[in-house]
Amino acid sequence: MSPLAGYLLVAALIFAIGLAGALTRRNAILVLIGIELMLNAANLNLIAFWRYGPHPEALTGMMFAIFSIAVAAAEAAVGLGLVISIHRHAKTTDLDEMNRMKG
Amino acid sequence: MxxxxxxxxxxxxxxxxxxxxxxxxxxxxxxxxxxxxxxxxxxxxxxxxxxxxxxxxxxxxxxxxxxxxxxxxxxxxxTPKGGVFSKTWLAGLAVAAAIFAVLGWAVLQVAGSLPQQNAAPAVTVNQIGEALMGRYVLPLEIIALLLTAALIGAVIVAMHEKEGD
Structure with missing residues (x-):
């Protein structure tokens, strides 16, 4: 098996774990953690394709991964801010109990 | 490997x-x-x-x-009373397993034709900095604006409202 296939399989596994976490957990913070895991798995794919691609000196995959890390950081900040705001309003972070958008 | x-x-x-x-x-x-x-x-x-x-x-x-x-x-x-997993956990698990099956199948299908070991790319931080300031300067500026907006937005969203309630 080529090394690239190994990295792709690990990335697929981490993506599936993150997706399972985002879809099955009740706590909103853990759903965000699952989304972060999925973004990280995508980054691993980008870096692996950059490393084994034909033109690594062009830095495209690396740049994509760096920008993706920055976007993920912004997403985490806004997401956790929203969770804190919702908790202040509804006194819960349980997603099964958050069933209306009006306060 | x-x-x-x-x-x-x-x-x-x-x-x-x-x-x-x-x-x-x-x-x-x-x-x-x-x-x-x-x-x-x-x-x-x-x-x-x-x-x-x-x-x-x-x-x-x-x-x-x-x-x-x-x-x-x-x-x-x-720990909440109803357990840590949502009521529809089985469906979520099935979707995740299906996605992994599709991704794993796709990777294994093409595993033979993927590129083998090649020379490690010699990329220095200097080159990355020059690329960020040259070819990728517009995305860099957009990311800077996005991060500023996101951090201000996060603070405003999470800020405690004194009056009102």
Whole structure:
């Protein structure tokens, strides 16, 4: 098996774990953690394709991964801010109990 | 592939699984930090030193701390009465398993034709900086604006409203 296939399989596994976490957990913070895991798995794919691609000196995959890390950081900040705001309003972070958008 | 790849992969996957499965939310935050560290090690193994250290700084240094703060501010470490998994957990698990099956099948289908070991790309931080300031300067500026807007937005969203209620 080529090394690239190994990295792709690990990335697929981490993506599936993150997706399972985002879809099955009740706590909103853990759903965000699952989304972060999925973004990280995508980054691993980008870096692996950059490393084994034909033109690594062009830095495209690396740049994509760096920008993706920055976007993920912004997403985490806004997401956790929203969770804190919702908790202040509804006194819960349980997603099964958050069933209306009006306060 | 060396033994290091397997060790780091097992560490990363175990961290991810623990983050999804553990009951106590603080333990989940610790487990996901392990997974982030494992991913940073995988980046370093792929000769992407800059991305690896950026991953350590951003994820372990900032996102993990933000998650812990959010857990403590929302008292999320208490286990809810109805269990930690939602009522539709079976459907979620099935969707995730199906996605993994499709991705794994796609990778294994083309595993033979993927490129084999090639020379490690000699990329210095100097080159990355020049690329960021040259070819990728517009995305860099957009990311700077996005980060500023996101951080101000996060503070405004999470800010305590004094009057009103």
């Amino acid at each position: 060396g033994i290091a790849f397997y060790l780091v992969s097992v560490l990363t996957v175990a961290g991810g699984l623990a983050a999804v499965l553990l009951k106590n939310t603080v333990h989940c935050a610790l487990a996901v930090t392990t997974a982030f560290a494992g991913l940073a090690l995988l980046f370093l193994q792929l000769d992407a030193q800059f991305a690896g250290f950026a991953q350590i700084l951003v994820y372990i240094g900032a996102v993990a701390i933000l998650v812990v703060f959010a857990i403590l501010l929302t008292r999320g470490s208490e």
